[in-house]
Amino acid sequence: MEQMDVIDGGFAAPVFDAQTVFRAVMDAMARPGTIQPVVGLTQPPAPLSATAGAVALTLCDHDTPLWLDAGLQVSTARSWIAFHAGAPLAATPADAHFALVASPANMISVENFAQGTQEYPDRSTTLVLQVESLTEGTPLHLEGPGIETSATIAPTPLPRHFVEQWKQNGARFPRGVDVILAAPDAVACLPRTTRIKTMEA
Amino acid sequence: MDRRQERELEAERKAAMAALAQAPADELKRLCAAAGMTHEAEMLRGPETGLVSVRGRIGGGGAPFNFGEATVTRATARLPGGEIGHSYALGRDKEKARLSAIADALWQNPTRRAEIEDRILAPLRAAQAEADAIGRAETAATKVDFFTMVRGED
Amino acid sequence: MYVAVKGGEAAIANAHRLLADRRRGDRSVPALRIDQIVEQLALGVDRVMSEGSLYDRELAALAIMQSRGDLIEAIFLVRAYRTTLPRFGYTRPIDTAAMQVERRVSATYKDLPGGQLLGPTFDYTHRLLDPELANDPAIAEPEQREGDGQRMARVSEILAHEGLIEADGELPEDHLTGDITREPLEFPMERDIRLQALSRGDEGFLLALGYSTQRGYGRSHPFVGEVRIGEVELELDVPELPFPVTLGRIRVTECQMVNQFKGSAKAPPQFTRGYGLVFGQSERKAMAMSLCDRALRAGELGEDITAPAQDEEFVISHSDNVQATGFVEHLKLPHYVDFQAELDLVRRMRSEHDKRNQSNETEQREAAE
Numbered sequence: 001m002e003q004m005d006v007i008d009g010g011f012a013a014p015v016f017d018a019q020t021v022f023r024a025v026m027d028a029m030a031r032p033g034t035i036q037p038v039v040g041l042t043q044p045p046a047p048l049s050a051t052a053g054a055v056a057l058t059l060c061d062h063d064t065p066l067w068l069d070a071g072l073q074v075s076t077a078r079s080w081i082a083f084h085a086g087a088p089l090a091a092t093p094a095d096a097h098f099a100l101v102a103s104p105a106n107m108i109s110v111e112n113f114a115q116g117t118q119e120y121p122d123r124s125t126t127l128v129l130q131v132e133s134l135t136e137g138t139p140l141h142l143e144g145p146g147i148e149t150s151a152t153i154a155p156t157p158l159p160r161h162f163v164e165q166w167k168q169n170g171a172r173f174p175r176g177v178d179v180i181l182a183a184p185d186a187v188a189c190l191p192r193t194t195r196i197k198t199m200e201a
Numbered sequence: 202m203d204r205r206q207e208r209e210l211e212a213e214r215k216a217a218m219a220a221l222a223q224a225p226a227d228e229l230k231r232l233c234a235a236a237g238m239t240h241e242a243e244m245l246r247g248p249e250t251g252l253v254s255v256r257g258r259i260g261g262g263g264a265p266f267n268f269g270e271a272t273v274t275r276a277t278a279r280l281p282g283g284e285i286g287h288s289y290a291l292g293r294d295k296e297k298a299r300l301s302a303i304a305d306a307l308w309q310n311p312t313r314r315a316e317i318e319d320r321i322l323a324p325l326r327a328a329q330a331e332a333d334a335i336g337r338a339e340t341a342a343t344k345v346d347f348f349t350m351v352r353g354e355d
Numbered sequence: 356m357y358v359a360v361k362g363g364e365a366a367i368a369n370a371h372r373l374l375a376d377r378r379r380g381d382r383s384v385p386a387l388r389i390d391q392i393v394e395q396l397a398l399g400v401d402r403v404m405s406e407g408s409l410y411d412r413e414l415a416a417l418a419i420m421q422s423r424g425d426l427i428e429a430i431f432l433v434r435a436y437r438t439t440l441p442r443f444g445y446t447r448p449i450d451t452a453a454m455q456v457e458r459r460v461s462a463t464y465k466d467l468p469g470g471q472l473l474g475p476t477f478d479y480t481h482r483l484l485d486p487e488l489a490n491d492p493a494i495a496e497p498e499q500r501e502g503d504g505q506r507m508a509r510v511s512e513i514l515a516h517e518g519l520i521e522a523d524g525e526l527p528e529d530h531l532t533g534d535i536t537r538e539p540l541e542f543p544m545e546r547d548i549r550l551q552a553l554s555r556g557d558e559g560f561l562l563a564l565g566y567s568t569q570r571g572y573g574r575s576h577p578f579v580g581e582v583r584i585g586e587v588e589l590e591l592d593v594p595e596l597p598f599p600v601t602l603g604r605i606r607v608t609e610c611q612m613v614n615q616f617k618g619s620a621k622a623p624p625q626f627t628r629g630y631g632l633v634f635g636q637s638e639r640k641a642m643a644m645s646l647c648d649r650a651l652r653a654g655e656l657g658e659d660i661t662a663p664a665q666d667e668e669f670v671i672s673h674s675d676n677v678q679a680t681g682f683v684e685h686l687k688l689p690h691y692v693d694f695q696a697e698l699d700l701v702r703r704m705r706s707e708h709d710k711r712n713q714s715n716e717t718e719q720r721e722a723a724e
Contacts, residue, residue: 007245007277007285007595014249062442063537082594084246086443211598219588219601251441253591253602254534255410256448257632259546261509261609263523265448265532266547268554268632271410271589273443273602287595289443291603292411333455340457341502343473347465 006076009043010084011057017041021058025180028189033142033151035134035186047102048077051182052130059126060087060098067096067113067125071103096125104129107159110169113177121174124192131155134183144194153188155181166196217308217322221301222290224325233300236320241281242303248276248295278302284309378423392416401606401635402426406676407433408536408555410605410634427557431677445532447590447599451609451632452509454585458636461510462579463613469507474584475636510581511611511628520613520626542668546652549671553647554633556674558640564664565646573650573662580613580628582638608637612645619657627656 011017024036044053060066066087068078081087081100090096093112101107107129116124131137137156140163159165169176169192176192190196202210221229252270259266275289276298286306288298304321307313379386393400393416403415407430415433422428458474461467473479511520524546533548540552553561568575586606590599610631618624629649631641650664651671663669673679 007279010246062444079594086441086594215598215601222601222603249441251443252409252437253443253589254445254536255589255605256446256532257451257550257607257609258448258523259525259550260523260628260630261451261511261611264526264530264547266550267445267532267534267536268551269405269408269410269634270437270536271446271602271605272414272440273591275443277595287593287600289591289593289600289602291589291605293413335499336455336457337502337504338499339497340472340474342498342500343458344500344502345471345473347471 005045006079006083009045009053009080011041011054014057017054018058021054024187025055025058025189028180028187029178029191031146031151032144032189032191032194033147033153035153035183035188037186038182039185044080045076047071047075047130048080048100049102049130049182049184051184051187052100052102052128053077053080055128055180055182055187056081056087056098056100057085060085062086062088064097065090065095067093067099069099069101069103069107072100093125099125099127101127101129101159103157104131104159105157110159110165110177115172115175115177117175121176124175124177126178126180128180128182129155129159131157131181131183134181134186134188141197142190142194143197144191146191147194150197153181155183155188163196166190170195214305214308217317218288218301218305220322220325220329221288221304223329224297224301226292226294226297228325228328229297229300229321232321232324233304236316238300238303238307238321242278242286242299242306244276244299244302245279245285246275246277248274248298248302250274250293250295274298276302278306280306280310282310378421387420389413389416389420392419398636399424399426401637402558402640403429403433405634405637405640406430406555406557407437408634409433409437427676427680431680434677444591444593446602447592449587449589449605449607451583451587451607452506452512454507454583454587454607454609455604456507456583456585457606458585458638459507459581459583460579461581463581464510464513467510467513467581469503469505507583509583509611510613518625521622521628524628524630540671542671543654544667544671546648546655549651549667550630550632550644550648552671552674553631553644556644556647557676557679558637558643560674560676560679561643561647562639564650564670565643567662568646568650568664573653573665575627575629575646575649576615577612577629577646577649578614579642580611582608582610582641584608584636584638606635608633608635608641610638610641610645612642612649614649616656621655621657627652 021038021041024038028034028036038051038054040050042050042053042057044050060081064087066081067090072078093099093108094114096114099113113125113127114123116122134153134155137154137158139152139154142151142153173192178192179190181188181190251273253273254267255269255271256265257268258264271291272293273289273291274293274295275287277285277287278299279285284306286302286304286309288301288305290298290301304317308317393412396419399419400412400415403418403426404410404412407415414436415429418429418432419426421432456472458476459469459472461471511523515522526545526547530545533545533551535548535551584606586604588604589602591602592599612629612631614627614629616622616625616627627649629645631645631648633640633644647664647670651667653660653665660666
């Protein structure tokens, strides 16, 4: 019942580690397109990555229902998060405060997640996408609040038709999801206010 | 181990953890020291203090509702032998949580169980049972013994 | 115009230092200890736990010490503290029928199973001040008597057999238990949320509202079906263990208020109930809560809503003494600019008023001439 990999691998110094990761995510969210380093502070069971695991332990707790994609759902990562963060599983993606996605290429479409309400637009899902790289994919040119002129990131892999989905997400403003991209050694963010301007071939 | 034995063991462990949780912190610390309980344990989580939301039921037996919160301190410890123990108890005593988690881990080792039962759990249970019995007897002494006065002519 | 005013810093620092001095009082008088407050001012501690909505005796006692015995300030301190702690979960609902009972009385049944147990009550005391207490007299140990150890069924279970009393309050199966510490209040609300708000509500406010229902403002013919005080066990489900873990015991007071109900289009004549459940020993609060709970069910039971105690938005919006004290007490903070603006407005209105009066007088004089 109690496998080692469920109990091990949490933050070694919960307060300071969570503060470090929170600072990185906050900066990445405030300046969309910038890449903020996050070094391996957790060792979660596969397929959850060290960065996504650190983000989950920083942001999730008992009050934040969590949605896991199919690969995470059947893994021991589910029990690892339950033990270390105490976050309950959301019954549907529309109930999730956070969603962890180990395989973005197969992700269900963005509109399935909570979008918030006009009165409480903050009640939308924050998507944490595990990507392999923030520089080796197709470049995305970003504009919007927090970006002085323009910024570029090139995350991969991304959900299918992501640029189109993101455009629809922006059209729902002030509702809409926010995205945290968790690469092996860094995070970058796409808050709902960021526009993806063009996509180079 | 079949499912029935597993359930019995779970019930015993639950009862052992309950005795630890309900123990007065000073008494638990004294008993653990007297038993020379190992302090070589790696803390995998905590000891840390948080809250639980306490629930009652409408009318006593109806739908649940939250009626307040309580402080709880918990810990998870691993012994050098690999046993993992957990503790949860009301209050904010971190040393009590740490010792309880270690005691739970030791309890799971069949070669140490009897020692934990005899030297720590048995005295705790006896003290609790005695305090409860006294409380019940003190309350019982305030029970109203109604008697009806004779009324009328016959 | 906005005028930034500085210069309070030294005054504030010195005021805090003065407060610390006055809190401690005469240094030749021994300082209070937390355990003395927990043991000897136990009902004050219980009130702070109940309205602070946090069960932790030592913290409540510390808050009472720090607030110089101002219980609303102590409640404020406890509420502020609880926001610093993470949530581990929701306990399983407590079972008050399995309570280790310390007091239990019923005004409706003389011979209920388990009997009438008076416990440590102020009832039947003569309310005569006892000057002897000042000399710390020896106090006799309580009397003991063999109990029958009977499980004490809730009184509602007894009446229920005749079918004359409504069942325990049920909510639809798909209803998720609400939590006012997580979701903002919205009206109208379900009974579970109302009870959570009432349980942390101000004792004085609920007492006055409960009293108002007895005096005819939303009359509901109440009887105390039962009040019980005692300890119940808390259990919590945690992901790492296959069984609910026992956290320990807390003391609670529960009140079942039984109310005659002549029936309506929605329900037949029967006894309805109001429910009270609070931390610690506080039957005044539990009784007031159950009266308010019953009054607030007027809409559900098809009664006319005519009295303040039946008005959900009025009662629940004003029952929290931390909110109330915050809004009332903020009036003493600097409002210099707001007031300046109002002063200008009143001056202008006054001069217009004077002008109008003058011209009226002139007109009247001219007309009279």
